[in-house]
Amino acid sequence: MPQYKDFARSWVERNRQQLSDWHQVIWHYAEPAFREYKSCAWYVRRLREEGFSVEEGSGGMPTAFCATFSNGEGPVLATYAEYDAVPGNCQAAATRKMSREGLSKYAPGHTDPHSALGMSALGGVLAAKAAMLEFGLQGTLKFFGEPAEKLRASKPVHAAKGYYDDLDAAISFHPTYMLPLNNTTTWDTHCGIAYSYIYTFTCEEPQNWIAADRYSPIPQNHLAARAPGANDALVHFYTLNESLRRSTLPFTGLWSFNEAILTAGQATADNLPPHVSQIQYLLRCDSIEQAETIAQVMDNNAAAAALATGCQWKKTWVCKSRGGLANHVLAQACYDNLAAIGAPRWGEEAIAIAREVQANLGLEPMDRPFLPATEALVEPQECERQLRLQMPAWQKYLTSDDYPEYTWHCPTVRLLVARPMLSAPAGYSYPDWVANALGGIRQTIDPMIEVAAKTIACTLLDLFAQPELLAAATREFDERTGGGIGGSRWQAPLLPRDFQAPHRYRWPEYIRTVRGEEWWIPARDDE
Structure with missing residues (x-):
């Protein structure tokens, strides 16, 4: 393994506790779409402290940003944070169902969780930046703040306004949300329209x-x-x-x-x-x-x-x-880094927490409470084969997310790393609060953040250090689009360049009253 990747992986390990602490901040903010004021401000402040120049309110969206770090001439590579939470999912980081302290159960919580998505990407970018300086790797890192993903609202705006036009490659990361899309990279079947x-x-x-x-x-x-x-x-x-x-x-x-x-x-x-x-x-x-x-x-x-x-x-x-555009070269390169790092592993403390969740639900605690699949890798080609078995032959896309906007502007990989998921007895389905809670408990979510951050960092560094890798990914992008941006099979942004994001509408939000800050649907005494 090249020294620059060893260095980046060591950086993530040395900063494991710091990444965990930062994640707790965003997870507990739990701000919903277009109202991620504290979360966005936290990222902007952190990135400036790390030496990035930051444009706040990018694309006319108050809770978006575009951060840039350059170390000489070279490729422009990007990844991003999401940080919007979902109303009605106000679960505490606990082993039983309960709202976060002082909040209505109707307040938001992180379900996917986007808090860990963003922190994984930030960890990867900072590790890559540190390695660039250590080994003299040339190029530019761009780190976007993408609010309101649950509305698919920011990336189409950034794309329409030209923010992705100068990118040479991008990495999109998401915690695993369904099998077999687990500890792998997306091959052909990307998210749709x-x-x-x-x-x-x-x-x-x-x-x-x-x-x-x-x-x-x-x-x-x-x-x-x-x-x-x-x-x-x-x-x-x-x-x-x-x-x-x-x-x-x-x-x-x-x-x-x-x-x-x-x-x-x-x-x-x-x-x-x-x-x-x-x-x-x-x-x-x-x-x-x-x-x-x-x-x-x-x-x-x-x-x-x-x-x-x-x-x-x-x-x-x-x-x-838009729907996503595949790039096999980048998908394989990123997966190779994931395979070298290995799938997440849930330690004894995480296992004890998972068993306590099961006991609190009236289940018999399992010796191995986590789904075995969460600790296993799936090659992207095998994942694609399994995925197609669930779909009509004519169907091109599956599920939706707005990351495909990146795929039409540069070679882009979709990385999927396992979030903590529990095995279930036959015929049993866990309530939603379980996954939400596990996404906020350090011992259960941190292993995913560490693996994803290392994989993102190593892939970014490969693209900086190996011109032939980026050239191959770009050739594939040009072939698939019929000539690159503006080519015969290229899809332009669907929104006009002067589009104004509707952030002023009555989106759910926290409010401040004489009683303090609270969710806009008040808590009841009988909750």
Whole structure:
């Protein structure tokens, strides 16, 4: 193994405790999409202390950043942090179900966990930087802060605004979220297309509804029929979307769309129609053509719901994300580094914690409570073979994530390292809080962070030190795109360059009141 990789691996081991401490900070912040103020500020401060120049608010997104470190002329390589948490998953780092101290159970928590995703990437970048200085490796590291991944909202914006145009290669890391995508790199089947948008219904002229009272000087008086208003529009729209789901998504390989109500009416329990309502949708599918068809059907449904309820409607885009482009050269190189490092290993303390979780759930604690697969490697070609057995032959993509935006601008690898997952008795499924808790307990999540950080660092350093590796990955990128960026098979960003991310909408967030900082859905005394 080259000395620069030995050095980087040793750096991660020497800084293991520091990475663990840093991860605890982000995990406990647990800020949701577009509201990751503390998490973003922490990364910006840390990166500046490490010698990076940092652009805050990159792409017009307040909780995004672009950090750069250069050591002479050479390739420009990138990776990134995510740090958004998910509302309704406020689990403590504990072996039983409980909210984090002082918070409503409706507050956010890290599910994937993005906290460890970001810390693994940061550890890899800092280890690579240290080795670059030690061995005189030339080039530039770029480290992006990518907020709101759960909305697929930042990477399409960064891509559209040109932030990835100068990259020579990129590494995308994610904790394992499903088998067989475990301790491997993605070969052919990358994440697919995602569209997200907000529909807003407003009842601005209730007096003009067909049943309005035309004889009273006071519109919408208490004796008259009133315009249904924005709440009814939202309900009708939601119902239409659900009833037409089978027509809209026929045989599309388990793709889906999901919704979240952002605003529902106002304090108008009088005889006044609610004035405004908003609902956000995220759809995942296998092609841009499918996404456009689904979006058109939903526009028709919105128009029908608005007409029936005396409302107007508008649509605000959150994201348009492309499907991923494979790069076998980089996938193999990164996997080779992972194989040399080895899969995560769960020590005695982690095993004791896992057994305690099982006991608290009323299960018989297992001698080996962690899934054996979490400590095993899967070659990317074998992972691809197993994955295709679960999919229709015609299906190109699986699941969604916005990292594919990188894949259309430079050779990109998707690295997947096992998060802690427990073995289950036959017929038993663990509740969600278990995985969330294990993602916040040092002894159970730190082994993944260490393995991922080492793998990222070693792959970045190989790309700096081995020009032939980067050249081969670039040739494959050019072949797959029909000539590189702008080539005959290249897909341009789906958002316009002047796109404005809708971060000002009513996204869930922590709020500060006279009672202190709390989640916007208050805790109840009977929780």
